[in-house]
Amino acid sequence: xxxYPAPTGGASLMLCFKPTGKSILxxxxxxxAASRTFSSLEADAKIVIASSAPRSEACGELRWxxxxxxxxxxxxxxxxxxxxxxxxxxxDHLDITLVCITDTLVGPDTRNRRSxxxxxxxxxxxxxxxxxITVADIPPLCDFVFPSTHRFDLKxxxxxxxxxxxxxxxxxxxxxxxxxxxxxxxxxNPSFPDAVEKMGELRDMARSEQPLPNGAVIDELDRxxxxxxxxxxxxxxxLNTAVLxxxxxxDVASRRMRWVSQVSQYWPVDRLASLDKDTMxxxxxxxxxHANGGSANGDGVTSSHAAELRTQSRHGIHLPRIRPQxxxxxxxxxxxHPSMLTVxxxxxxxxxxxxxxxxKLVPAEIIALIPSHIxxxxxxxxxxxxxxxxxELLNMALExxxxxxxxxxxxxxxxxxxxxxxxxxxxxxxxGFEPIVIPGISSALxxxxxxxxxxxxGTGVGRNGKEVELPGYERSRTLVILMGVAxxxxxxxxxxxxxxxxxxxxxxxxxxPYPDYLPIAVIERASSVDQRLVASTLDGIVDAMERxxxxxxxxxxxxxxxxxxxxxxxxLTVLDDVAKCNDDEGVLEKRDMERVDRWLGGTKHVVRxxxxxxxxxxLD
Numbered sequence: 001x002x003x004y005p006a007p008t009g010g011a012s013l014m015l016c017f018k019p020t021g022k023s024i025l026x027x028x029x030x031x032x033a034a035s036r037t038f039s040s041l042e043a044d045a046k047i048v049i050a051s052s053a054p055r056s057e058a059c060g061e062l063r064w065x066x067x068x069x070x071x072x073x074x075x076x077x078x079x080x081x082x083x084x085x086x087x088x089x090x091x092d093h094l095d096i097t098l099v100c101i102t103d104t105l106v107g108p109d110t111r112n113r114r115s116x117x118x119x120x121x122x123x124x125x126x127x128x129x130x131x132x133i134t135v136a137d138i139p140p141l142c143d144f145v146f147p148s149t150h151r152f153d154l155k156x157x158x159x160x161x162x163x164x165x166x167x168x169x170x171x172x173x174x175x176x177x178x179x180x181x182x183x184x185x186x187x188x189n190p191s192f193p194d195a196v197e198k199m200g201e202l203r204d205m206a207r208s209e210q211p212l213p214n215g216a217v218i219d220e221l222d223r224x225x226x227x228x229x230x231x232x233x234x235x236x237x238x239l240n241t242a243v244l245x246x247x248x249x250x251d252v253a254s255r256r257m258r259w260v261s262q263v264s265q266y267w268p269v270d271r272l273a274s275l276d277k278d279t280m281x282x283x284x285x286x287x288x289x290h291a292n293g294g295s296a297n298g299d300g301v302t303s304s305h306a307a308e309l310r311t312q313s314r315h316g317i318h319l320p321r322i323r324p325q326x327x328x329x330x331x332x333x334x335x336x337h338p339s340m341l342t343v344x345x346x347x348x349x350x351x352x353x354x355x356x357x358x359x360k361l362v363p364a365e366i367i368a369l370i371p372s373h374i375x376x377x378x379x380x381x382x383x384x385x386x387x388x389x390x391x392e393l394l395n396m397a398l399e400x401x402x403x404x405x406x407x408x409x410x411x412x413x414x415x416x417x418x419x420x421x422x423x424x425x426x427x428x429x430x431x432g433f434e435p436i437v438i439p440g441i442s443s444a445l446x447x448x449x450x451x452x453x454x455x456x457x458g459t460g461v462g463r464n465g466k467e468v469e470l471p472g473y474e475r476s477r478t479l480v481i482l483m484g485v486a487x488x489x490x491x492x493x494x495x496x497x498x499x500x501x502x503x504x505x506x507x508x509x510x511x512x513p514y515p516d517y518l519p520i521a522v523i524e525r526a527s528s529v530d531q532r533l534v535a536s537t538l539d540g541i542v543d544a545m546e547r548x549x550x551x552x553x554x555x556x557x558x559x560x561x562x563x564x565x566x567x568x569x570x571x572l573t574v575l576d577d578v579a580k581c582n583d584d585e586g587v588l589e590k591r592d593m594e595r596v597d598r599w600l601g602g603t604k605h606v607v608r609x610x611x612x613x614x615x616x617x618x619l620d
Contacts, residue, residue, distance in 0.1 A: 012145070012168055019045040023072065023096045025089065027051070027122070028103030028114075029058035031546045032136055036100045037062065041070060042151070042160075048096065050075040050089060052082055052103065053112040060543055061604075083121040090129050098144075099126050099133040106137045139171055148177040150185050152193035155273070155613070161193035162200065178550060182530040182609070190613040194273035199264050202280050206256045256284060326401030327614075328433050329353075329408045330415040330424060332440020333362045338369060344438045344618070348408050355400045357393045358410040359419075366410075390420065394427055401433050414440040426570040436614050451565040451574045452478040460484015460491050460557070470494055472511010473518070476575055478560035485522055485555035489542050492520075495559070496538050514538055515589070517596050519563035524552040529611060535563055536605035537596060544605035564599040571595060 024040045026033050029051040037047050038061075049071055051058065065071050077085045090096055101122060103114045116138065123141045126133040132143040139145075147166035154161045167181045263283060264272065329348050334340040341349075349356065349370050356376045358367060370376055377396060381389040393409070400407040415421030415437055428435045453476040460481045462468040470491070471479065484491055495514040499505045506513045516539035524532045532552055536544040538559070545551070561574040574595075581588040600606065610616070 010170055012170055014147075014166070014168070017043070017098075019043050019097055021095075022046065023048050023093055025050060025086075025093075025096045025099045027077075027086070027099065027101045028105075028136075029053055029055070029062050030102055030105060030107075031059050031061070032102040032105050033100075034059050034061040034065075034547065035549075036102060036146070037065060037071070039146070039149070041065075046072040046095075048073045048075070048089070048093065050077050050082075050086065052077045052079045052114070057112070059546075061547065082118065083125060086122050087125045090125065090131060096131060099131055101133065101135045104136045104138055145171075148181045150181055152185075152188075154193050154197065155190055156194050161197055163193045163196045175550070179530070186529040186610050186616060189269050190616075191270045191273035195269050198272055198275040198280075199260070202260055202263070202275065202283065203257075205280055206253075206260050206284055259283070324404040326404045326433070327406050328397055328401050328428050328435040329406070329438055330421050330435050331408050331410050331438040332414040332419075333366050333410055333412050334441040335413070336363050336366075338365050340441050341366065341369075342438065342441065345440065348438055349410070352406050353408040354405040355396075356408045356410055357397055359412055361412040362410055394424065397428065398431050398433070401428075409435070411440070422566050422570070422572065425566055430569070434614060436618055451572055452476060452560060452562045453575070454478070455480065457482065460487055467494070469509040472506060472509065473514040474511075475561070475578065478558065478562040481557040481559065483554070483556070485524070485545075485551060485553070485557065488522070488545060488557075491557070492538050492542060514559070515592070517593050518559065519561060519596065519599070521558045521563045522555055523558065524555040526556070527611070529616065530609070531611055533608040534605060535607075536600075540604050544607075547605070548607055564595070567599050571599075 019040065021044065023046045024036075025048045026036050026040070027050050029049060033049065033051075037049070040047055047065075047070065049062065049066075051074075055063070055066075055074065055076065062071070066074055075085065075089060086099075090099075099122070101114065101119055103112060104116075104119050105113070107113075119135050119138055119141055123133055123135065133141070134144050134146065135141040145168065147168040149164060149166045152161045152163045153159070165181065165184060167177045167184070169177045169180075260283070329352070331345050331348050332342070333345065334342065346369070349366075353370065353374055356370055356374060358376060358378050360379050360381050367376060367378075377393075379389045379393055397407045397409055409415075409424065411419045411421065413419060415424075416439070421437065425435055425437070454474070455478050456471060457480045458470065459468060461484045467490070470481070471477075473495075481491065494506075494508050496516055497506060497508065498513045517537045519535065520538050520541050521533055521535040522541065522545060524534075530552065532548070534541070534544050534548055565571055565574070577588060577591050581591065
């Protein structure tokens with residue numbers, strides 16, 4: 001007797017819902033409501049907000065999206081009759097397909113928090129109308145839940161890709177699901193998002209080159225859900241002249257899509273991610289029996305060219321030879337003794353380097369660790385020649401990287417502590433190479449020239465949990481606060497709040513108040529695979545941290561102009577502007593705010609997850 005697998009209950013039916021053009025009702029106006037709104041907008045849904053709280057108390061993101069026309073409608077609910085209001089909304093808007101209640105979220109603010117009884121009533125109203133509902137922090141009332149999701153960015157641009165993943169623990173480890181997601185994201189080949197986009201282009205080309213009658217489409221073997229699909233290598237009729245002569249448009253289209261599927265399954269991911277239009281055309285041409293003219297063999301390639309193509313390429317497609325991309329590492333030699341080298345620095349010097357360019361201050365004992373067959377060049381820096389020697393090293397590094405070498409730029413101490421490392425990062429980036437910085441052991445952190453003349457390190461939590469008095473604002477100073485991210489609103493308030501009637505003095509603590517627009521970065525789990533950097537201004541960082549979700553301790557804060565100094569093309573003129581503005585505070589403030597706007601690019605904050613593909617490759 002045939003035995004089929006027995007189902008094990010407790011799982012979710014995981015679907016990819018496409019609400020394009022349909023409305024989603026979001027009840028509440030807190031940060032969770034903003035998150036649900038953003039996710040729904042990315043799915044091309046229309047947003048309807050209903051809130052018992054006044055619109056003035058809604059989170060800043062929702063107010064901004066309303067002002068910018070991203071929210072279709074906003075309804076103010078009567079706190080005593082909001083059940084009836086919801087019923088009327090659903091009856092008047094029959095295109096509402098999902099309801100998300102967010103104002104039941106557990107948190108410190110309970111002023112407008114919805115009760116279990118109220119949420120149960122709305123659940124009953126939705127059930128009568130067969131509208132699925134999810135209720136924050138009340139699983140028994142949920143028809144569906146939002147998994148922990150991630151949408152990948154393209155390597156080739158700053159745009160989001162079509163590749164998404166979702167993780168659920170089915171209520172058994174909700175916090176853990178975020179960690180699982182980060183682990184998957186960090187380990188996934190970074191070329192997959194671009195490969196998805198390229199395969200999408202190839203599919204579109206395959207469909208458009210020989211459309212079927214009446215607009216029919218063949219998606220055979222090329223779908224996200226392969227349940228019930230023909231196995232990729234299922235037996236098919238072997239091609240010969242007689243078979244090809246009897247093929248119709250549907251047969252040709254089906255064979256073309258099978259060929260596209262084979263390419264997606266067996267070609268290297270990096271190769272898929274780098275496909276261009278010419279190669280895509282070759283792929284489709286060689287899938288047709290009339291490719292290149294003449295009769296075809298069983299591979300869909302003309303017999304006159306088959307042998308040549310097989311010797312040239314994978315699957316009969318010519319693959320141009322690509323010169324390996326070189327790399328540049330900025331490596332800190334630490335305090336001097338070889339035992340103080342980091343593991344990463346030693347790996348660069350003894351395993352990875354094919355060329356080493358060293359500052360003259362690096363001790364001979366460290367130079368001696370470099371294998372004898374690796375060329376080592378010591379900088380010719382002496383009084384009056386520092387700029388010339390520096391430029392010579394930069395040119396040599398670029399020359400080696402362009403030839404596919406692994407260049408190690410070895411610097412004493414830490415490359416970023418007044419070691420001109422920042423200048424080198426920007427120079428190499430400008431010429432097409434993003435250097436990997438391997439820190440050296442140092443008693444201080446980064447303070448790029450032209451931005452910071454002083455680095456102050458403090459704690460955000462005093463003894464026995466008491467508040468600490470932070471120093472006043474100095475333009476040329478970078479303030480690093482270790483610990484205390486959980487007290488971020490309080491710390492920001494202490495830095496920026498001005499004394500009544502005195503704009504030049506802080507309400508608490510000595511020194512001048514910090515400008516609201518001053519950059520600040522929160523760095524969590526630094527150097528771990530799930531590192532996260534959230535950067536904004538002092539008046540925007542609290543909202544940014546709430547927006548990105550749960551914290552990832554341990555964390556530290558960096559306050560000052562050093563935060564934006566190495567972004568993009570870089571900005572090392574912060575201190576120079578004081579003289580240029582002739583100490584005119586109004587002019588200086590205007591230049592500073594323009595500097596911040598360039599950095600943020602019209603957004604409220606910057607978020608960077610993980611260490612980046614180059615760092616991850618190095619660690620692996």
